[in-house]
Amino acid sequence: MADIDIKDIIKEENIVYKKSSILLDKVMHYCPGCSHGVTHKLIAEVIEEMGIQDQTIGVSPVGCSVFAYNYLNVDFQEAAHGRAPAVATAIKRLLPDKYVFTYQGDGDLASIGAAEILHACNRGEHIVCIFVNNAIYGMTGGQMAPTTLVGMKTATTPYGRDVDRNGYPMKITELIAQLPGTCYVTRQSVETAAAVRKTKKAIRKAFENQRDKKGTSFIEVVSTCNSGWKVDPVKANKWMEDHMFKFYPLGDLKDSTRDNPADYEQYIKD
Ligand SMILES: Cc1ncc(C[n+]2csc(CCOP(=O)(O)OP(=O)(O)O)c2C)c(N)n1
Numbered sequence: 385m386a387d388i389d390i391k392d393i394i395k396e397e398n399i400v401y402k403k404s405s406i407l408l409d410k411v412m413h414y415c416p417g418c419s420h421g422v423t424h425k426l427i428a429e430v431i432e433e434m435g436i437q438d439q440t441i442g443v444s445p446v447g448c449s450v451f452a453y454n455y456l457n458v459d460f461q462e463a464a465h466g467r468a469p470a471v472a473t474a475i476k477r478l479l480p481d482k483y484v485f486t487y488q489g490d491g492d493l494a495s496i497g498a499a500e501i502l503h504a505c506n507r508g509e510h511i512v513c514i515f516v517n518n519a520i521y522g523m524t525g526g527q528m529a530p531t532t533l534v535g536m537k538t539a540t541t542p543y544g545r546d547v548d549r550n551g552y553p554m555k556i557t558e559l560i561a562q563l564p565g566t567c568y569v570t571r572q573s574v575e576t577a578a579a580v581r582k583t584k585k586a587i588r589k590a591f592e593n594q595r596d597k598k599g600t601s602f603i604e605v606v607s608t609c610n611s612g613w614k615v616d617p618v619k620a621n622k623w624m625e626d627h628m629f630k631f632y633p634l635g636d637l638k639d640s641t642r643d644n645p646a647d648y649e650q651y652i653k654d
């Protein structure tokens with residue numbers, strides 16, 4: 385039998401998927417089933433499709449995705465815990481022609497960095513904020529986060545989150561949607577092919593909003609942390625769909641442009 389060359393079988397037109405050129409050839413450190421890897425891939429694809437690799441600057445968080453700069457082939461700046469939106473503000477103001485995005489977990493964004501994200505969104509900075517909400521402090525061993533559901537067991541709430549002891553879960557995305565500086569606020573997920581496509585569209589729209597100077601775009605990705613939740617990836621997805629989506633419903637919360645500054649000037653006119 386004649387030798388068969390694999391290149392004759394796999395012709396260019398048969399290729400249905402190619403890894404984005406923006407994703408570096410590195411093995412990710414994420415646990416199998418983690419939502420961070422898929423979310424990175426979507427950011428990479430959007431940057432590649434928009435042709436903005438040389439113009440994009442990411443701001444890395446503190447948390448499991450602290451090494452995002454090892455996976456995405458764009459310029460990156462590390463920020464201290466919670467401070468990514470403040471760092472991104474400085475970068476965008478100094479380099480207004482660049483595309484600047486932040487990437488943060490729920491502990492990073494909704495706890496220690498609650499002030500930074502609220503004020504960046506309130507100022508209407510022309511940046512993209514990606515918020516991966518896995519309802520837990522994943523990197524440090526699964527402690528309760530502001531977004532942990534009531535009754536959810538974590539390393540620091542072994543009997544389940546209790547409102548009297550631990551407070552209510554925080555819908556920070558709903559708070560952000562109220563702020564006049566935001567133009568686009570949406571909540572998505574990445575556990576199915578359809579959800580992945582929707583999240584990619586949302587990320588694309590957010591980068592286009594930045595190009596069009598519409599204000600701050602904010603994308604929450606409701607996520608799993610199967611290691612922190614102590615279930616396998618399939619069960620984690622099911623748990624997220626059954627519980628997280630009820631409290632954090634998916635969809636757009638706001639889709640417009642930031643408020644017109646002129647509307648705010650009337651109050652001191654007399
Ligand atoms: C000032 C400061 N406080 C605490 C820590 C420890 N720390 C590292 S990651 C992290 C939590 C990250 O959780 P989250 O932002 O939800 O990201 P995830 O790992 O879940 O993706 C904490 C508290 C730190 N690095 N710096």
Ligand SMILES: [Mg+2]
Nearest residue numbers: 489490520522
């Ligand atoms: Mg988290």
